[in-house]
Every structure is written in structure tokens, then in C-alpha cells.
Amino acid sequence: MxxxxxxxxxxxxxxxxxxxxxxxxxxxxxxxxxxxxxxxxxxxxxxxxxxxxxxxxxxxxxxxxxxxxxxxxxxxxxxxxGGPVPLFPGDPEQRAEIRRLVDWFHLKFDREITRELLIEKHYRRTVGEKGRPPDSQILRAVGKNLRYHMDYICFQVDRNNWLAGEQLSFADLAAAAHISVLDYLGEIPWDDYPSAMEWYVRLKSRPSFQPVLEDYMSIQPPTSHYANLDF
Amino acid sequence: MxxxxxxxxxxxxxxxxxxxxxxxxxxxxxxxxxxxxxxxxxxxxxxxxxxxxxxxxxxxxxxxxxxxxxxxxxxxxxxxxGGPVPLFPGDPEQRAEIRRLVDWFHLKFDREITRELLIEKHYRRTVGEKGRPPDSQILRAVGKNLRYHMDYICFQVDRNNWLAGEQLSFADLAAAAHISVLDYLGEIPWDDYPSAMEWYVRLKSRPSFQPVLEDYMSIQPPTSHYANLDF
Structure with a gap:
């Protein structure tokens, strides 16, 4: 269990x-x-x-x-x-690339974007600081960081089939976890990043993603397109 | 190479x-x-x-x-x-414990102590903000965090031979890396933590540690006991 x-x-x-x-x-x-x-x-x-x-x-x-x-x-x-795919496929060199990208999203993307956005746009309203508006200076910095990171996702998936290479890996799941949180909050400017959008639609369409797309917090419902597979 | x-x-x-x-x-x-x-x-x-x-x-x-x-x-x-020891020894469960502790030091200890101390006590004088004194509020918080973490190191090494179990592992190296940076800056109140001190002396005595103990930055020399094996 x-x-x-x-x-x-x-x-x-x-x-x-x-x-x-x-x-x-x-x-x-x-x-x-x-x-x-x-x-x-x-x-x-x-x-x-x-x-x-x-x-x-x-x-x-x-x-x-x-x-x-x-x-x-x-x-x-x-x-x-046709069974489960490995989280860290390939040889040690390919696994090092997957782990580099896991760090990229779970450390760098998190520090530069997700953590800050959650504080400004989610935790405050959840823990009862509803009266305090988000810090516009932080939001501007986060928005700038997000554009850089979306470009990086496009760069990676334009070179490969998935983020770290030809096979889906835990790097895609880590990245998609962050993107899905931002998408829940309606923060991704999808129209500017078609390659990242195509990659994310592929992930959204996987059975593993369906429970995540069904997430619904009554205190802060998702943006309208959050669960749409074709936006 | x-x-x-x-x-x-x-x-x-x-x-x-x-x-x-x-x-x-x-x-x-x-x-x-x-x-x-x-x-x-x-x-x-x-x-x-x-x-x-x-x-x-x-x-x-x-x-x-x-x-x-x-x-x-x-x-x-x-x-x-008598050759090299594994970085992640043991079975998958033991390796999970090692990785939990690597995260403990490289994420939590780093965020709560090392990163802040380096900013306040090292980077500022190095990048030319010599006139600006360290933020005393941050230093007080860091000092409090450090006592909690030193207690945790004692708790772990009192139960085990090394941090994550009976064998030396990468968890010890990650922890010792942070402790050695703080010790270089003279920030560890060793007298209050004899178990942690005994563990650190064991690490300091290993051949792998000697080059680290020889580190010397002329802009900020180490504290006097930094390289002493017996303090």
C-alpha cells in the first residue's frame, strides 16, 4: 500500500x-x-x-x-x-542529463518562479492575507523569469522529442509539474511558446496526467482551460 | 582527465x-x-x-x-x-535515507544557514560591499537555525556511526561540506556539540579532506583552528 x-x-x-x-x-x-x-x-x-x-x-x-x-x-x-516507462532511461550520461534538468526545474525554476508565484498568488489568500495584494515588483521579475524558462523548454523540445532526449523521463514530469501549477493559476502565456505547448499537450494527454487535471481547490479554482487537452 | x-x-x-x-x-x-x-x-x-x-x-x-x-x-x-567507499552504500532503503540527508544539507541547511551566512559574511566583502555591515536580524535567525541543525547532526551520529547509517556515505560529505564552510568562517559553536565535533574530526582526518583544509582565500583567511585535526 x-x-x-x-x-x-x-x-x-x-x-x-x-x-x-x-x-x-x-x-x-x-x-x-x-x-x-x-x-x-x-x-x-x-x-x-x-x-x-x-x-x-x-x-x-x-x-x-x-x-x-x-x-x-x-x-x-x-x-x-507497452508497460511503464523508466523514470531515468538511457546510459549514465543520459541519466546525468535527466538529473541536470530535474534540478533545473525543481531548484532553479522553483526558486525563480513557482515558489514566488505560489506565495504571491496562492498561499496569501489561503492562509488569510486576502487583503494584501501581490507584490507587483516580484510579479514583474517572475514574469521575466518565466519567459526565459519557456524559451528554454522550447529550445530543449525542439532539439529532442522530450526534454532530456528521445524518451520521456522524470525530467519531463518535474517540468510538467511546475508548468501545471502555473497553468492552474492561469500564468502561462501559451500563444508565444508553441513548441512548449505541443510538448505539454502530449503530457496532458497521458493517463498519468488525468488525476492532476481533475485537481480543484474551492478556495482558488483553476483557470478555465486548465483541464482542456486541446486548450 | x-x-x-x-x-x-x-x-x-x-x-x-x-x-x-x-x-x-x-x-x-x-x-x-x-x-x-x-x-x-x-x-x-x-x-x-x-x-x-x-x-x-x-x-x-x-x-x-x-x-x-x-x-x-x-x-x-x-x-x-581498503579501496574507495561507495557514495550511496546499502540497499535501496538505505540509499533513500542517504538521499534524504543529502537534501537535508544541500537544500534545507543551505537555505536556512550557509547561503545566508555566505551573503552576509563573505560575498559582500568579496564583491565590494565592504562598507555595509552584516544584517544582524538575519545573523540572529541563522544562529538559531544553526543550533537546531547542530542538534540534528548530534542526534543522527549518536544513533549511527555515520550520518545515514553504519557506513560513510555522500550524506556525510554533503553535511561536512557545509560545516567546513561555516568552520572556515569561524561560525560553529563546537563546545556545545561534542558528538558533532567527534564526527567532524573523523571526517577531517580522512585523506580526502586534506585539500579542503588547505583552502586559503587571501581576502578572507580561515579561522585559526580551521585546519587543526584536534581543534
Missing amino acids: LRLTQYTLCPHSRSVRLALAELRLDFELNYEEPWAWRQSFLSLNPSGALPVLEIDEVLVLCGTYAISEYLSECYPEHPDD | LRLTQYTLCPHSRSVRLALAELRLDFELNYEEPWAWRQSFLSLNPSGALPVLEIDEVLVLCGTYAISEYLSECYPEHPDD
């Missing part, structure tokens, strides 16, 4: 949800608010970071890095039979 | 220097100032992150995550012969 402790708009949680679904594993979701720092959650993961994956109520895996590598080591893949 | 592009007081660079030395690989150091964003460096790693490892002038590995996992996959370990 797999139990993933996660938050709906946490990009790290989303990347692991996508990975578990790509590996065709059954799992239940356990909702946790990352700002709450509840004692029962901290006893599960003292770092306070999401997501956490519990396996058979015995093994506790903390954080995207430990979880994604563990899944890659322990769960079988059968891409030739 | 291995060439590591790094900065002397970058904790991520230091963890990879230690890993390369533990694997008994010969490598040359290429100095790069992380705030300079030089075009020639960005053409090596567009994310601008250190360290970068070049192998035989052909393969370019970017970032601690990609480098450490690549080294683990590609370079032989022979701990039974």
Missing part, C-alpha cells in the same frame, strides 16, 4: 504523483498544508518538506530526490511491452 | 571535491566566482550553478545531483580491499 502525503499545488508533490502513475502503481493521497508544520507531519518528515511516500506503513521516503530514485531502483519497467 | 569548475567556499562544490577524493580520482580545480555569471561559464552550465565536472573534455556534468549519481554509477568502489 502506497500513501503519498502531498499538497495539491506543490510542484514537487505533483512530479511524484505523475511518476507513481507512470509506473502504474496504486496509491492514496494524503493532503497536507506545507505552511502548517503540524507536529504529526514533522514526525513523518522532520525537514517539513513535501512530498512523503509511505510504503506498506513501514518505509517512509522523504522528498522528491529520495522517492524518485527509490522508485527507479525498485519498481519494474516494461516499456517494450 | 577530470576538471571540476568550483568556488572555494561553495558547499556544493566542496561535497563533490570530497566525493572525487574519496573515489581516489585525479582531478584539477577550475576556479569560478558564482556571482560573476561569466558567459564562458554559462555556456558550460546555462543554469549558472556550481559545480560542473568535465570528463575527458567531452562530457559535461552539471550540478551536485547529476555529478554524485554519475560518479556512483560509473566509478568502481572496493571498500573490502
